[in-house]
Amino acid sequence: MIAANGASIRHPANIVLLCVAGITAPAFVYWMDYQKKHSKPALIPNDLWRKDAFSAICVMVFIAWGVLNTLEYSFSLQ
Numbered sequence: 001m002i003a004a005n006g007a008s009i010r011h012p013a014n015i016v017l018l019c020v021a022g023i024t025a026p027a028f029v030y031w032m033d034y035q036k037k038h039s040k041p042a043l044i045p046n047d048l049w050r051k052d053a054f055s056a057i058c059v060m061v062f063i064a065w066g067v068l069n070t071l072e073y074s075f076s077l078q
Contacts, residue, residue: 032044032045032046033046
C-alpha cells in the first residue's frame with residue numbers, strides 16, 4: 001500500500017495499522033515474559049535473545065530479507 005504512493009501513509013487505515021504494530025511488538029515481549037514466569041510454553045523465550053548465535057542469525061535474516069525486497073522493488077522499476 002505505502003510503496004505505491006508515499007502519501008498513502010497519511011490514510012487513517014495505515015496510521016491505525018502502524019499504531020497497532022507499535023503496540024503489539026512490546027506486548028509480545030511482555031506476554032512471552034509472563035508465559036515464562038508462570039511455567040507455561042513460550043513461543044520465543046526472551047532469554048533466547050541473549051544468545052549471540054541466535055541474535056546474529058536473526059539480524060542476518062532481517063538484513064537479507066531487506067536486501068531481497070529492495071532488489072525486487074528495484075528490478076520492478078526497470
